[in-house]
Amino acid sequence: MSRGKVYIVGAGPGDPELITLKGLRILKEADVVLYDNLVPKELLGFAKEDAELIYVGKASGRHTVSQQRINELLVEKAKQGKHVVRLKGGDPLIFGRASEEMRALREASVDFEIVPGVTAASAACARAKVSLTSRDCASVLSFITGHRRGKEPLNLPYRELVGLDGTIVVYMGVSTCEQIAANLVKNGMPEDTPVLVACSIGLENERLIVTTLSELPVVKEREGIEPPALFIIGRVTKGCS
Ligand SMILES: C[S@@+](CC[C@H](N)C(=O)[O-])C[C@H]1O[C@@H](n2cnc3c(N)ncnc32)[C@H](O)[C@@H]1O
Numbered sequence: 001m002s003r004g005k006v007y008i009v010g011a012g013p014g015d016p017e018l019i020t021l022k023g024l025r026i027l028k029e030a031d032v033v034l035y036d037n038l039v040p041k042e043l044l045g046f047a048k049e050d051a052e053l054i055y056v057g058k059a060s061g062r063h064t065v066s067q068q069r070i071n072e073l074l075v076e077k078a079k080q081g082k083h084v085v086r087l088k089g090g091d092p093l094i095f096g097r098a099s100e101e102m103r104a105l106r107e108a109s110v111d112f113e114i115v116p117g118v119t120a121a122s123a124a125c126a127r128a129k130v131s132l133t134s135r136d137c138a139s140v141l142s143f144i145t146g147h148r149r150g151k152e153p154l155n156l157p158y159r160e161l162v163g164l165d166g167t168i169v170v171y172m173g174v175s176t177c178e179q180i181a182a183n184l185v186k187n188g189m190p191e192d193t194p195v196l197v198a199c200s201i202g203l204e205n206e207r208l209i210v211t212t213l214s215e216l217p218v219v220k221e222r223e224g225i226e227p228p229a230l231f232i233i234g235r236v237t238k239g240c241s
Helices: 021-028 041-046 069-079 098-107 120-128 156-166 177-187 215-225
Strands: 005-010 032-035 050-055 085-087 113-115 142-144 167-172 192-200 207-212 229-234
Touching: 005 021, 005 069, 005 098, 021 041, 021 085, 021 113, 041 142, 050 177, 069 085, 069 098, 069 120, 098 113, 120 167, 120 229, 142 156, 142 215, 167 177, 177 215, 177 229, 192 215, 207 215
Parallel strands: 005 085, 005 113, 032 050, 032 085, 142 167
Antiparallel strands: 167 229, 192 207, 192 229
8 A cells, every 4th residue: 555645735814726836736636635614615626526525624612523533534544545635724834733733643653744825914914915024113023822722811921022012913813802902002002003803814704904902892893803813913004104
């Protein structure tokens, strides 16, 4: 039997055209595709007709398949000699649990490769025509998660983040954005710091909303912000003004 291999492929966010040529080629050759909730569904149409498509998505904490089971499936399928694609939204190495999958594959001596993808922050800023960094007002860029594991407190380094005086991108922050905004202000960030809320980027219901840290809770309520959404905090979102 030929040796199987796992490809952890970034599908990009929302817009199916954001996958790389390499990612698409590998997807077309796959025997098995394990895909997430935020993977553009149009991409699955590129898989071989007889490819096994396995949904392993997690929507807002509802885990249909546990991470442990996903790891096992990757190992099992590769050991059957299959060409396995683990298709993930955005870039697999940014808040994508790739580290857990890579560990399982290494431990099982399964060959694997990573194909990077466009992360949601890049796609959102491209849609908003905003630069994530700027020589004028943001020489540091922080990607943070607003997601807590179970009931654990968020414990973000707010004082340090404020001190960096750069751009902060919050992934998975819909349920905690008010708390994050309040803590940034408490630690010295001006209340009128602009925030770009980027919802469902590349999808039919895409929305880009500009607000401020102090207004964020009101805007979230009024606009009914739901995942997937990103909060891009910093002066870059208003052209450094
Ligand atoms: C589990 S993380 C995965 C991030 C992904 N690996 C990436 O690089 O974009 C999921 C979070 O990414 C952000 N996200 C992913 N797709 C998005 C989209 N189409 N529009 C806005 N935010 C998105 C949201 O913050 C969402 O809660």
